[in-house]
Amino acid sequence: MKYKMQNKQNQLIERITHEHLVVGVDIAQQFHVARAVNFRGIIVGEPLTFENKEDGFARLLEWINHLITKANFKTAIVGMEPTGHYWLNLSKWLYNHNVDVVTVNPHLVKKNKENRDNTQSKSDIKDALVIADMVKNG
Numbered sequence: 001m002k003y004k005m006q007n008k009q010n011q012l013i014e015r016i017t018h019e020h021l022v023v024g025v026d027i028a029q030q031f032h033v034a035r036a037v038n039f040r041g042i043i044v045g046e047p048l049t050f051e052n053k054e055d056g057f058a059r060l061l062e063w064i065n066h067l068i069t070k071a072n073f074k075t076a077i078v079g080m081e082p083t084g085h086y087w088l089n090l091s092k093w094l095y096n097h098n099v100d101v102v103t104v105n106p107h108l109v110k111k112n113k114e115n116r117d118n119t120q121s122k123s124d125i126k127d128a129l130v131i132a133d134m135v136k137n138g
Helices: 003-016 054-070 086-096 104-117 124-138
Strands: 022-027 031-037 043-051 075-080 100-101
Touching: 003 075, 003 104, 022 054, 022 124, 031 054, 031 124, 043 054, 043 124, 054 075, 054 086, 075 086, 075 124
Parallel strands: 022 075, 075 100
Antiparallel strands: 022 031, 031 043
């Protein structure tokens, strides 16, 4: 049983390559926060705060495309916590615009907060970065 799980984990990690921009989005009711990293976890660009509506989603896609062009990535993968129902519209919108979308377990995000900076502090910007790191790590 362990070996099958390890194989799945390896497949998820191998899916992320140097060609991927990995974006983590901290979902909230009105405003979401996005952070981007490369396949090694190095931060790319500045954080983006955008509204939970179509104009905000378009702003996120524009930001992603700008970072892809600026840093010579080929594609992006966006990870988010399935928080309430607030993530559904963004997920569906990104999927319709041919962006890979994955979800991460909120319980694991909470447990992984200390991994990045060894503090228990919480902020939307930090949470988005933790989510991006989790996606990068499969």
